[in-house]
Amino acid sequence: MVVPILKQSDVLIASIQAALTDADLLQLRDDLLAKVGQYRSRGVVIDVTALDVMDSFATRTLRSIAEAARLRGARTVIVGIQPEVAITMVQLGLVLGAVSTALDLEEGLELLGALNRKDAPGG
Amino acid sequence: MVDEAREGLEGELLVPIERDPDVVTARQKGREMAVEAGLSGSDLTLIATAISEVARNILVYAGHGEIILRQLERNGRRGVCVIARDEGPGIQDIPLAMQDGYSTGRSLGLGLPGAKRLMDDFEIVSEVGKGVTVTMMKWRR
Numbered sequence: 001m002v003v004p005i006l007k008q009s010d011v012l013i014a015s016i017q018a019a020l021t022d023a024d025l026l027q028l029r030d031d032l033l034a035k036v037g038q039y040r041s042r043g044v045v046i047d048v049t050a051l052d053v054m055d056s057f058a059t060r061t062l063r064s065i066a067e068a069a070r071l072r073g074a075r076t077v078i079v080g081i082q083p084e085v086a087i088t089m090v091q092l093g094l095v096l097g098a099v100s101t102a103l104d105l106e107e108g109l110e111l112l113g114a115l116n117r118k119d120a121p122g123g
Numbered sequence: 124m125v126d127e128a129r130e131g132l133e134g135e136l137l138v139p140i141e142r143d144p145d146v147v148t149a150r151q152k153g154r155e156m157a158v159e160a161g162l163s164g165s166d167l168t169l170i171a172t173a174i175s176e177v178a179r180n181i182l183v184y185a186g187h188g189e190i191i192l193r194q195l196e197r198n199g200r201r202g203v204c205v206i207a208r209d210e211g212p213g214i215q216d217i218p219l220a221m222q223d224g225y226s227t228g229r230s231l232g233l234g235l236p237g238a239k240r241l242m243d244d245f246e247i248v249s250e251v252g253k254g255v256t257v258t259m260m261k262w263r264r
């Protein structure tokens with residue numbers, strides 16, 4: 001299950017379509033990090049609306065994507081965590097750490113804009 | 124614990140865990156069985172996530188094993204039972220493995236303690252050199 005990655009101006013949008021195996025998640029990580037360099041993206045949005053499970057491996061991988069993308073000059077926002085998934089993550093003891101989240105794609109893009117304005121010199 | 128519970132209306136299902144996609148299959152089958160047992164809402168996500176954790180442990184630490192899914196009925200109450208079984212190296216110190224953040228795999232160390240929090244009943248037995256069996260249940264509310 002390959003996750004499609006769309007480029008929209010200086011942002012990459014990865015929309016997960018269905019359940020992912022651990023190998024798929026690692027592939028997503030590698031693809032996103034390569035594309036951040038290729039397109040000089042300033043932001044990454046990962047839409048997890050279609051994920052019915054966010055276990056410890058998925059959470060750890062999303063966290064490492066966000067941290068590595070940050071080192072490559074891009075901010076990451078995770079959008080679309082479902083309510084049942086959020087409850088489960090809390091009970092499991094999972095935290096996204098410094099990773100930004102937003103309710104949906106639109107809010108995620110807004111948040112990225114705000115984060116990047118804040119980063120801009122003199123901003 | 125398992126024996127007390129009267130066994131399945133729809134019988135049981137065995138999912139071999141040998142490769143990465145089997146983890147996804149096991150959690151999907153677990154969710155389906157939980158629906159059949161009358162569970163709903165976030166309970167389905169809790170069960171699927173707990174299965175994901177124990178199934179991954181089988182792959183990572185034992186190489187291969189199996190997940191057995193059963194419907195339960197006890198005193199008119201329905202539920203599901205998940206058994207994760209392998210014949211890998213086993214766990215030397217179970218109380219240690221059950222601690223949040225303890226990992227020999229350089230991962231988060233939340234799989235076992237997290238699965239215990241997600242389910243109603245959780246039992247882990249292991250003999251070093253013989254493998255691990257995790258038995259967990261979730262009952263309809």
Ligand SMILES: Nc1ncnc2c1ncn2[C@@H]1O[C@H](COP(=O)(O)OP(=O)(O)O)[C@@H](O)[C@H]1O
Pocket residue numbers: 056176180181184185209211212213214220221225226227228229230231232233234235236254255
């Ligand atoms: N099936 C298993 N066989 C052998 N060891 C296991 C098994 N499951 C878990 N363990 C041990 O218990 C530890 C804790 O497991 P877990 O809580 O899932 O965290 P993690 O997988 O992130 O290390 C593992 O690091 C491993 O040492």
Ligand SMILES: [Mg+2]
Pocket residue numbers: 176179180230233234235
């Ligand atoms: Mg684990």
